[in-house]
Amino acid sequence: xxxxxxxxxxxxxxxxxxxxxxxxxxxxxxxxxxxxxxxxxxxxxxxxxxxxxxxxxxxxxxxxxxxxxxxxxxxxxxxxxxxxxxxxxxxxxxxxxxxxxxxxxxxxxxxxxxxxxxxxxxxxxxxxxxxxxxxxxxxxxxxxxxxxxxxxxxxxxxxxxxxxxxxxxxxxxxxxxxxxxxxxxxxxxxxxxxxxxxxxxxxxxxxxxxxxxxxxxxxxxxxxxxxxxxxxxxxxxxxxxxxxxxxxxxxxxxxxxxxxxxxxxxxxxxxxxxxxxxxxxxxx
Amino acid sequence: xxxxxxxxxxxxxxxxxxxxxxxxxxxxxxxxxxxxxxxxxxxxxxxxxxxxxxxxxxxxxxxxxxxxxxxxxxxxxxxxxxxxxxxxxxxxxxxxxxxxxxxxxxxxxxxxxxxxxxxxxxxxxxxxxxxxxxxxxxxxxxxxxxxxxxxxxxxxxxxxxxxxxxxxxxxxxxxxxxxxxxxxxxxxxxxxxxxxxxxxxxxxxxxxxxxxxxxxxxxxxxxxxxxxxxxxxxxxxxxxxxxxxxxxxxxxxxxxxxxxxxxxxxxxxxxxxxxxxxxxxxxxxxxxxxxxxxxxxxxxxxxxxxxxxxxxxxxxxx
Numbered sequence: 001x002x003x004x005x006x007x008x009x010x011x012x013x014x015x016x017x018x019x020x021x022x023x024x025x026x027x028x029x030x031x032x033x034x035x036x037x038x039x040x041x042x043x044x045x046x047x048x049x050x051x052x053x054x055x056x057x058x059x060x061x062x063x064x065x066x067x068x069x070x071x072x073x074x075x076x077x078x079x080x081x082x083x084x085x086x087x088x089x090x091x092x093x094x095x096x097x098x099x100x101x102x103x104x105x106x107x108x109x110x111x112x113x114x115x116x117x118x119x120x121x122x123x124x125x126x127x128x129x130x131x132x133x134x135x136x137x138x139x140x141x142x143x144x145x146x147x148x149x150x151x152x153x154x155x156x157x158x159x160x161x162x163x164x165x166x167x168x169x170x171x172x173x174x175x176x177x178x179x180x181x182x183x184x185x186x187x188x189x190x191x192x193x194x195x196x197x198x199x200x201x202x203x204x205x206x207x208x209x210x211x212x213x214x215x216x217x218x219x220x221x222x223x224x225x226x227x228x229x230x231x232x233x234x235x236x237x238x239x240x241x242x243x244x245x246x247x248x249x250x251x252x253x254x255x256x257x258x259x260x261x262x263x264x265x266x267x268x269x270x271x272x273x274x275x276x277x278x279x280x281x282x283x284x
Numbered sequence: 285x286x287x288x289x290x291x292x293x294x295x296x297x298x299x300x301x302x303x304x305x306x307x308x309x310x311x312x313x314x315x316x317x318x319x320x321x322x323x324x325x326x327x328x329x330x331x332x333x334x335x336x337x338x339x340x341x342x343x344x345x346x347x348x349x350x351x352x353x354x355x356x357x358x359x360x361x362x363x364x365x366x367x368x369x370x371x372x373x374x375x376x377x378x379x380x381x382x383x384x385x386x387x388x389x390x391x392x393x394x395x396x397x398x399x400x401x402x403x404x405x406x407x408x409x410x411x412x413x414x415x416x417x418x419x420x421x422x423x424x425x426x427x428x429x430x431x432x433x434x435x436x437x438x439x440x441x442x443x444x445x446x447x448x449x450x451x452x453x454x455x456x457x458x459x460x461x462x463x464x465x466x467x468x469x470x471x472x473x474x475x476x477x478x479x480x481x482x483x484x485x486x487x488x489x490x491x492x493x494x495x496x497x498x499x500x501x502x503x504x505x506x507x508x509x510x511x512x513x514x515x516x517x518x519x520x521x522x523x524x525x526x527x528x529x530x531x532x533x534x535x536x537x538x539x540x541x542x543x544x545x546x547x548x549x550x551x552x553x554x555x556x557x558x559x560x561x562x563x564x565x566x567x568x569x570x571x572x573x574x575x576x577x578x579x580x581x582x583x584x585x586x587x588x589x590x591x592x593x594x595x596x597x598x599x600x601x602x
Contacts, residue, residue, distance in 0.1 A: 011317040014558050052555065057350035057503050057531075061554060091347075107557070240345050240352070241554035244314035246307075247330070247356045248345040262338055262359060267314070283342045283494075 012243075013038045017051075017106040019098050020071075020080060025162045028087040029130070030096050033071065033080060039108045040078035043067045045138035046234055046271045049081065049108030050242040053094035063091050064239045064249075066133040066211070066270075067109065070140075081106075084133040084162075110242045111270050114138055115232055117207035122200070123149040125172075126193055126220050126231075128212025132163060134234045138209060139172050150175060150196070154189025154216070158182035189216065190223055197227040205229045210274070211236075214282055221274030231274040237265040237283075252281035287571035288578040289564070291325070291545050293523045294471030296408050296446040298325035298380065298546060301579055302536070302563055305527055305550030306330055306384035306410060306450070307356065311370045313377070318557055322378030323564070325546060329366070329374075331384040331412045334392055334399075336362040346483050346492040351502030351529070352551060353481050355495035358386055358415060363396045367403045375405040382408040384450070386415065390435045394442035401443040409445050411436060411470075414452030414477035416499045426452040426477075429464050436468035448525060451475040451516075453505075458512045459519035466520045473516060474525035474548065476509045502551040503529040510542050517543020517584050531555070533566020543584040 017034035024030045039049060050062035065083035073079050087093050098104065114134070117123045123142050125135045135151060142149045150173040155161045157180045168174045175192045176184025185192045189212075200206060205227075210220045211234040224231045240246035244267045251269065252260035253276050260278035263269075289300035304312070306328040312321060321327060339359025346353050361370070366383075374381050383400050387393030393411065400406045413426035413435060425431045436449050449465045451458055453476040465473045478499025483492040491497070509528020516524055526544025530536050531552040539547045552559055567579065576582055 014556070059347050060350060060352060060502055060551070061347055105556070238343055238345060240354075241557070243310075243318070243554075243557050245310045245557075246345065246354070246554055247310070247339065247359050248342070248354065250339070250342055250344070250359070259338075281341065 014107045016103045033082040035080045043109040044113035046114035047109035052105040053091040059091040068133045086130045122206040124206045124208045125151045126210040128154045128216045131212030152193045218279045235270045252278035294446045300325045301546040303548045305548035308550030326380040328382040331386040332363045341494045351504035353498035355493045355498035384410045386412045390438045397443040411449040416480040433464045433468045440469035446471040448472045459515045462516040462520045472523040476528045514542040
């Protein structure tokens with residue numbers, strides 16, 4: 001059964017992180033850069049932080065975010081993390097409005113990192129919207145091992161393909177898809193992914209990592225499954241604490257011969273094998 | 285001189301009055317690598333039935349101003365797995381363990397309590413007769429005086445451990461339930477559990493929680509919880525474990541002064557898992573500043589002389 005315990009976990013750190021930059025990419029997307037050397041030094045690809053928008057009681061809780069970039073000084077020492085944010089409500093609106101010099105509580109790293117890809121297979125990332133976030137650190141980890149990932153990147157329009165160039169400059173093979181056809185393939189990200197799957201050799205199947213809206217992740221998991229490949233997804237659930245204390249972030253996992261079982265996404269995830277999830281029971 | 289933080293809840297001696305609230309601290313082991321569990325007065329682990337439970341489908345929480353609603357549905361590993369897998373780890377971590385006990389029937393409450401009494405390392409039982417989120421058990425016992433008395437008396441016979449029924453605020457006169465608990469042999473009462481509440485998405489016109497309704501916790505409920513702790517402290521001689529929206533040392537002190545011997549902290553631990561030493565430092569500094577030698581001396585010292593004694597607004601008992 002899937003691990004849903006705190007066993008072997010190292011303690012996260014909490015800090016009053018200073019905002020170094022808050023880059024607005026559009027009217028709702030932004031990249032928030034935080035001075036958080038202790039969090040940065042511990043973070044592995046796929047892990048997340050809990051940040052508190054605002055100092056008051058409304059909103060009350062922290063919000064989970066995948067660590068986007070790990071920032072380093074000239075000597076390569078980690079100095080901070082960035083998060084890729086999108087306004088969806090009051091808390092994320094407060095984060096969008098933050099100015100450099102302000103501080104906010106940042107707890108992390110939390111959660112189970114991505115499984116490192118084996119060296120003898122292609123590495124594919126499939127991202128939709130802010131689902132791009134966990135792939136920056138994973139791309140760097142792959143490239144440092146001599147693995148050149150391919151990023152299948154879907155967005156509504158060309159202007160929403162944030163950081164596509166950043167990934168390309170890093171050495172990632174970027175294959176875009178836009179719903180309006182203004183850049184890359186016309187349609188969903190599953191279109192270029194499906195073509196690649198059709199031409200990939202079955203014996204050296206790719207390691208596929210997916211992050212984006214739940215219906216997109218499910219579609220990708222099913223598409224890959226039809227070609228005989230499992231995927232690893234990074235889920236974004238509503239979380240109360242990120243520590244395993246509240247049992248609010250649960251996701252259903254399949255159990256042989258029994259109904260699905262709820263496990264805490266903050267401990268057992270946020271990364272999961274696509275085949276482990278009971279997708280029909282996953283809230284959007 | 286360093287103030288003495290020790291308190292007693294019946295036969296249970298705690299090194300300080302801070303307890304991690306049930307349902308807000310997992311089974312405790314989740315926090316074992318983050319904080320030293322032995323520095324807390326006690327931890328109260330998540331509610332346990334005899335068997336495993338899956339709980340409600342998500343979304344299980346929603347934020348509201350200065351608070352949150354939850355409808356977890358008492359997902360849990362069941363008492364057997366807890367005793368076998370979790371309790372040894374909690375013992376090794378040096379935690380003082382209170383267990384929140386649930387049941388669908390009186391027999392189940394008694395049986396879970398018996399099993400915990402036979403296990404090594406359980407310091408007290410908190411009897412959950414107040415969960416607002418499940419149909420069977422829980423609040424059906426907590427909203428009826430005869431039923432509350434009956435289940436507490438039955439569990440009293442089943443366990444020699446300190447027995448602390450957890451009361452619901454979703455009644456007209458909570459003090460009458462504290463009295464019923466005292467008469468039935470409880471060593472203390474804890475209160476308040478969450479307030480039954482609801483939040484609706486106006487775009488879809490659907491409840492924001494899958495369960496429809498949930499329990500409101502957080503600073504939003506604190507003044508009501510303080511009032512209820514005060515009322516119960518006036519009504520019974522047994523100690524009271526107070527809770528409801530405590531987020532600072534000042535909040536904890538308010539409950540102690542209202543009449544709580546110890547306090548539980550729940551929702552605030554979600555926001556800051558490192559809150560415990562901050563609360564202890566704040567309480568210690570207050571006691572030193574006010575030259576109070578023992579935190580126990582502060583309990584129930586609210587000054588109401590010269591003013592009409594506060595009364596419940598409505599005294600109708602069920």
